[in-house]
Amino acid sequence: MAKHSFSLSPLSSFLLPRGDTLFYLIALFSILSLLLHHLSPVSAEHRHFEGFDADDIDDFVDPDEPISAAQNLPPPLPTTTLSVSDPVESHHGPPPPPSDSATQVTSQPSDPKPASMSFEEWDEDEFEGIPQSPPSDSALITESATETYTSSESDPGLKPELELESERPRSISDYTVEIVCVSFLIMFVINYFTGKKENENVALAWASKFATIDSIFDKNFSLLGVGETDDSPLLLKEGQNVFKFYASGRRFCQGLLATMELKSRHDLISRLYNMVVPCKDEITFEVYMNDDAMDHVVVAVAKKKLAKTMQKEITDLQRFASVVSPPSGRKWIADELAVVAESKEVAGDMISETVLDQLLNCHSGVLYASGDLYLAAMEVSNSDCWWSNATPVLKVFGDKAYEKFGKGFISMHLSDQHQGSHKKMLVFKFAIPDAKNMADMTRLVALVPYYIDLIGRYKLSSHARTKTEGARMKVAQEIYKELQNARQEALQRKKAEQRKKIEETEAKLSAEALRKKEAKERARQMKKAMPKMKMTRAG
């Protein structure tokens, strides 16, 4: 059956060192135990078959109620009815003596041997729980077995009763588990297709809003989509809820990879889970900057709580940056947000007026103080930034810009010290609105090319530069030291292992030599002792 094909595959996978060998081990183990489980009742049955099949019949009749089954059984012999009439008694203890005498009566009275044999073989424990099995049957093993079986089947009065008993539990309430599980599975399948469609719709809505002709990405990148040609698909689907969008061919950066992680709408279980723990559709932009286009910048902006965890968990922030307190006397980001940056200068330059106007705007009531002071930062973007003459919508923001448009903002992380393959990277994380309200995140998406240009042109002041360089040197040295330490440790470990090996082999080889040596030593000792003896003797 299925077992055979099953037990073969784990065997073959044992030869291959795989990660899921564990599962196969579990599988093999459980199959073995299953087999044992299957075999044990069979062997047990054989034992029962020797004389007392009333037990088997019993099972067929009703496994739940042996007592009632005992009552239902036909009276085998008039002499044994005594034991049947008392079902409680018949379960435990030795058979009543009258049945013994009955054996002798029913079986051949001229030959007492079989009767005595049956008496000797009688074991109380073996037949415990058997409702009715008079030893008298043992004399006529096969005959009585077939008789009782056929009689129980042919008995017209019994049959309907049995059927009634077997049909009684087949009400709907007994199939609750099956009904629930099957309906859940059906719902799961339906939800899989509808959810898949929903996710695709969201992703396509995003792509059609931001990546089609004359859209924001089309104006900024020469290559859109994951393929090599122009008409290649824009989105790459990874799993049912992950979509990727790639763009390349822009100044200052090598490429941009946007990863949309949508809700698991296709998965009913996660959907139910998300009802309890809500989550959002997220999009992560990763901009791979050119190596020469990014100065020493480590800045992250996120909601206060998230900023703190980012500062603790992300290594480059941990190493270089700290939470920057809002500077006095200038417009700063909304209260809910926090900036983690290497220095105040960098933070101030990165959180420029434009950005503040654009989206991370202050709450109402904040005075527009001393805009001139931070004009330097503005200059960067003003000269030939692509939206300096873009639609006015981008720049016209009310005071409550963040409240309005920042709700989709999750985090932003600009760093030249990223962990991983590419060091200089800008990472933006936004929440995706509904498929219908995709325009809500236009301003957020506009942040991406803006920051590419801002970072690409940004140059630290010489004063800040020396500082950051010092910090980077320090960290680099630390890393180098760590690496060297690790290497040395590894070397030492290797050496120790080698030494151990050599010692072991020596010990093995010299076991014989040692014995010889010991023998020699003993002999020498003896020799040493001998002259002493002589000396004493002499003396």
Place this chain on the structure above:
Amino acid sequence: MSSPANDPRQPSTAKPYKPSPVAPQDLPIDYSGFIAVIFGVFGAMFRYKICSWLAIIFSAQSLANMRNMETDLKQISMAMMFGIMGLMTNYLGVGPRGSKKT
């Protein structure tokens, strides 16, 4: 965007997309597949039909969330087999006896 000088696009520097290779151990752990296997084993061993059903459901979830065809399919199919086997022994009474005992 109005003047070509302001065009930030540089077609010469465009690089086609290269999917970064992901090591199998970096993939998100397939919890549902694991749960399915456990339920399947329990269901088949102790003949709890609820366990077998849950195994089927979780393997369906695992199937729905599958990303890597080769590695995941093995595990999922195994969980499925366990679940189906448990159900077969439960309902068809493949075992010699005790098939009605649940």
